[in-house]
Amino acid sequence: MRKFIIKCGVFIITLLAFIMFGCFILDRKGYSDSAYKRFTSSESTSLIVGSSRAAQGIVPEYINESFDGTQYSLPIYNFSFNVFGTPFGEYYLSQIQGRIKNGVFNNKGLFIVSVDPFVLAEDEIWDAGKMREKKSDLTDFRPFYKPNFRYMLKKCRPSEWVGKRIDNLQDDGWLKVEFQYIDDTLIVRNNIDLKIKDYRERKLKKSEYRKYWLYQTIELFKSHGEVYLCRIPVSKEMKAIEDALWADFDKDMRTTSQELSVPYFSFIDDCGMYRTTDGNHLYYEDGIKFTKALVDSIKYCKQLPEE
Numbered sequence: 001m002r003k004f005i006i007k008c009g010v011f012i013i014t015l016l017a018f019i020m021f022g023c024f025i026l027d028r029k030g031y032s033d034s035a036y037k038r039f040t041s042s043e044s045t046s047l048i049v050g051s052s053r054a055a056q057g058i059v060p061e062y063i064n065e066s067f068d069g070t071q072y073s074l075p076i077y078n079f080s081f082n083v084f085g086t087p088f089g090e091y092y093l094s095q096i097q098g099r100i101k102n103g104v105f106n107n108k109g110l111f112i113v114s115v116d117p118f119v120l121a122e123d124e125i126w127d128a129g130k131m132r133e134k135k136s137d138l139t140d141f142r143p144f145y146k147p148n149f150r151y152m153l154k155k156c157r158p159s160e161w162v163g164k165r166i167d168n169l170q171d172d173g174w175l176k177v178e179f180q181y182i183d184d185t186l187i188v189r190n191n192i193d194l195k196i197k198d199y200r201e202r203k204l205k206k207s208e209y210r211k212y213w214l215y216q217t218i219e220l221f222k223s224h225g226e227v228y229l230c231r232i233p234v235s236k237e238m239k240a241i242e243d244a245l246w247a248d249f250d251k252d253m254r255t256t257s258q259e260l261s262v263p264y265f266s267f268i269d270d271c272g273m274y275r276t277t278d279g280n281h282l283y284y285e286d287g288i289k290f291t292k293a294l295v296d297s298i299k300y301c302k303q304l305p306e307e
Contacts, residue, residue, distance in 0.1 A: 037169050038079060043099055046076035046225065048173070049217070050114025051087070053232045054080035057282040058112060059291040060172040066295040073108040073225070078173030080114065084132045087119045088214040091131075096217065100224065109225025112294070113218060114232055115253060117246040118199075120214060122207035176284050179277045192279035196237045199280075206246050211256075218260050228298055229257060229264040232290065233271050235279035242268075265297045 048058050055078060064075045079099055086092045100109075122131075167177045221227045231253065234242070242249065250266050257264035267290065274290060275283040282290055 035081065035169065037171065038081070038173060041077065041171070041173070044075075044077040044079070045073035045100070045108070046110040047096070047100065047221075048076060048078040048080055048112045048114070049086070049092070049096060050080040050232075051116070051119050052080065052082040052175070053116065053234070053281060054078065054112075054114035055082070055173070055175040056177055056284065057232045057287040057290055058114065058230075058294065059174050059288050061170075061174070062288060062291045063110070063112075063295060064172075066292075066299070067110065071108055072110040074110070075172065076110055076112070078175075080173070083118050087121070087132065088115075088210045088217060089131065090213055093213055093217050093220065097220065100220075107223075107225055109221070111221035111225060111227045113214075113221070113227060113229050115214065115229055116231055116234075117206070117242045117249050118204070120207055120210045121204040121245065122209060124203040124205050174287075177277065177281065179283060188277065191277060192235055192237060195278040195280050196235075196241065199238065199241050204245060211252075215256070215260065218256075218262060222260070222262070227260075227262040228294075228301075229253060229262055230294055230297075231264075231266040231268050232282065233267045233269075233274045235276050236271050238276075238279045239268060239271055263298075263301050265294065267293065 048054055048060065048063075050058075058078060058080070060076045060078050067074060079096065080086065086095075167175055169175050218227055218229075231250070246252075250268065253264050253266070256262075270293075274286040276286075277283050
């Protein structure tokens, strides 16, 4: 019996060591799913926050290049997840605080906060105990360390980590989705129809709770540097849903902008200028285009020379 227990112990230890070694190799080679790197990257002095619109639509590389040599403490990191995991609230703010807690800012941070009606909305029947973010990865994987074995063991699927993917999370937090058939109108149309159907079926209302936590998030960022609010363009169909949910959203954000003394840039009326893969997320080339427009707006606001 004793020999059996010893053999079982050796087997378990060997198996765990093999799994940890495999995870370490995967991490070293840079394999990733659409979120892992955000739970392993180091603390940042500048951040982009928001939902998957920001994760895909705001490209840190171009912000870093554009503001290189300015007063900002760079590089900036895209710490945006998705509308389920990171609507504005106490959970997201807690994650953000952990991400910037030990940063050295000297009030030179650059913070871009992406807003839209969905990240500031709540269920029509509000239940604080069933907030959508409570079921997200952010409540499960708070520690930021590398390699993050717990994340790998719980979330790792061979097809996601080593198979061919169209979504590739970059080291700077940008989720680059290389959608290859953007010009195939049938595929794009189907994607848009499915996404619009999904959002139309959601029963949401504007949320004072989320607006309060947006204020708290902005105030935190203001204590470390400059803050800019922005609204990313979407398809005309998605804009119509947002207008039905929160018709005066831009007006409310401008009020927020004035109350907190932070600029607000709304690109929602530029819907026809940008392509989306599904009506909600910018095609990656258009994400680059949008980021450049956002940078120009920040520079104009600060009276910095445009490139």
